[in-house]
Structures are given as structure tokens and as C-alpha cells.
Amino acid sequence: xxxxxxxxxxxxxxxxxxxxxxxxxxxxxxxxxxxxxxxxxxxxxxxxxxxxxxxxxxxxxxxxxxxxxxxxxxxxxxxxxxxxxxxxxxxxxxxxxxxxxxxxxxxxxxxx
Amino acid sequence: xxxxxxxxxxxxxxxxxxxxxxxxxxxxxxxxxxxxxxxxxxxxxxxxxxxxxxxxxxxxxxxxxxxxxxxxxxxxxxxxxxxxxxxxxxxxxxxxxxxxxxxxxxxxxxxx
Numbered sequence: 337x338x339x340x341x342x343x344x345x346x347x348x349x350x351x352x353x354x355x356x357x358x359x360x361x362x363x364x365x366x367x368x369x370x371x372x373x374x375x376x377x378x379x380x381x382x383x384x385x386x387x388x389x390x391x392x393x394x395x396x397x398x399x400x401x402x403x404x405x406x407x408x409x410x411x412x413x414x415x416x417x418x419x420x421x422x423x424x425x426x427x428x429x430x431x432x433x434x435x436x437x438x439x440x441x442x443x444x445x446x447x448x
Numbered sequence: 449x450x451x452x453x454x455x456x457x458x459x460x461x462x463x464x465x466x467x468x469x470x471x472x473x474x475x476x477x478x479x480x481x482x483x484x485x486x487x488x489x490x491x492x493x494x495x496x497x498x499x500x501x502x503x504x505x506x507x508x509x510x511x512x513x514x515x516x517x518x519x520x521x522x523x524x525x526x527x528x529x530x531x532x533x534x535x536x537x538x539x540x541x542x543x544x545x546x547x548x549x550x551x552x553x554x555x556x557x558x559x560x
Contacts (some may be wrong), residue, residue: 379538379551380491416552425490427549433498434479434542435506436549441488 340398343424346443357442361441364407366428367439370436371400371411374422383424412443421446451475452552454539461559467526469555471539473519480522481549482506482514484535491538497522518540529559 349355361369367388375410386393386400393400399412409426425441431434451474461467471480483506493506495514501515501540511533513525526533539552 339493370548379553382548382550385548410526429547432546433504434545434549435481435493435496436547438491441486 344443346445348445348447349416351416351418351448353416353447355411355416355420355444355446357411357413357424359409359411359429359439359442361407361426361439362437363430363441364404364429366430366437368380368429369400369402369409370399370408370427371398372425372427373420373440374425374441376422380425415445418426418446418448420444451460452539452550454552454555455532456516457553460560461519461529462560463530464528467529467557469524469539469557471522471524471535471552473522473541475541476519477543478519478545480516481540481542482512482524483538483540483556484508484524484533485537485538486535494537526557529557531559532556534559540543 371383371386372379373383381409384395384398384400391402397414401410423441423443426439427436430437453472455470482494483491489515492508494508495506497503497516500516515523522540530547537555540549542549
């Protein structure tokens with residue numbers, strides 16, 4: 337598989353627990369944020385997004401929280417499953433032409 | 449997967465040879481992007497396109513060129529491959545001229 341998990345922060349949880357993955361972003365002017373999931377050997381997969389005029393958004397088993405004061409983003413995964421094991425990274429809007437700036441990611445491992 | 453394919457999926461080439469990677473999309477998206485992904489660096493933008501024949505540089509464009517002669521195809525060329533260009537390359541599209549980007553499956557390139 338891909339070696340993108342090397343040198344990453346890691347989070348290990350038990351199946352059924354809730355997971356919280358954090359991301360600090362850099363640009364206070366960013367107004368759009370995305371969380372991606374990347375499984376070994378695959379391309380990043382869009383999970384959920386949030387605009388800066390919101391502080392919380394919920395999807396299916398996932399919630400994203402945005403704290404603009406401290407430039408912090410978190411992804412909460414409820415009832416984590418083995419299929420959730422992957423690298424998760426955040427992205428923030430990065431200027432013209434819809435460019436994104438990506439964080440380096442967190443490796444989530446779910447233990448059965 | 450937003451109808452994105454990349455070819456080849458794997459390639460091994462020798463230092464000094466030219467290499468072209470292809471990204472193909474089927475949904476007529478205007479914006480397309482090429483990234484490289486390396487351990488410890490996350491996703492970094494190489495070049496992007498905002499229409500046919502309209503391209504611009506990203507943050508790591510040295511040694512790479514791109515072309516977009518048709519809406520559906522975005523080509524990335526390594527003019528003279530070097531070992532530092534060993535990486536996984538991802539193509540992405542922007543949905544509906546927005547920050548919402550979707551990725552292809554990636555090309556693993558090894559330069560020996």
C-alpha cells in the first residue's frame with residue numbers, strides 16, 4: 337500500500353468508540369474547509385465540508401466543528417468501525433481558482 | 449469518484465527520461481489539478497488548469513509541465529525525470545467551480 341501514513345500523528349481507538357481528529361489551519365481568511373479520508377492505495381475521498389459562517393455541521397456518523405477564534409477544526413466519528421481506519425486530513429480554501437491547502441493528516445487505526 | 453481516471457496507475461522509469469501522466473474526466477469540469485503526495489509533506493499542488501489551454505503553476509512546479517487541449521484531459525509531463533520526483537501523483541477536479549475537490553485514484557511513479 338501507500339506509505340502516506342509514515343511520519344503522521346496517529347490515533348488508535350477501539351471499535352465502537354467515538355474518534356476525534358484535530359486540525360489546526362493557518363489562514364484566518366480561509367472561508368471553506370473540507371475533511372478527506374484516504375485509505376491505503378487510494379485517492380483522498382471527500383467526507384464533509386463546512387463554511388466559515390458555521391461552527392458545526394453533521395453528516396452520517398461524522399460531525400465537523402470549526403473554531404475560528406483559535407483556527408481549529410475537528411472531525412468527530414461516532415461509533416468508529418474497522419472500515420474507518422485510514423489517514424484523515426483537513427483542507428482549507430487557499431486563494432484564487434479554488435485552490436486548497438492541505439494538512440499533513442492523522443492516521444486512524446480502529447482495533448476490533 | 450466524479451468520473452476521474454488516471455493512467456498509468458504505476459510506472460517505473462529511469463532518471464533523465466520524459467514521463468507523461470494522464471488525467472481524464474467525463475463530467476466536463478472546468479478546473480483540474482495535479483498534486484504530488486509524499487510522506488511528511490501531504491498533498492502539494494504542482495499545476496492546475498481553469499479551462500482548455502489555461503494553466504498555471506502551483507507550489508512545486510519546477511521540473512513539471514502540463515497541457516490541456518481538451519476539457520476532459522489534463523496531462524502532466526516530467527520533462528527529465530529525477531529521483532526526487534518519485535512520488536504518488538493525484539489528479540483532482542473542482543465540482544461546479546467550487547472548493548469542493550474530488551480526486552482520482554493516483555499514479556505511483558518510481559524514478560530509478
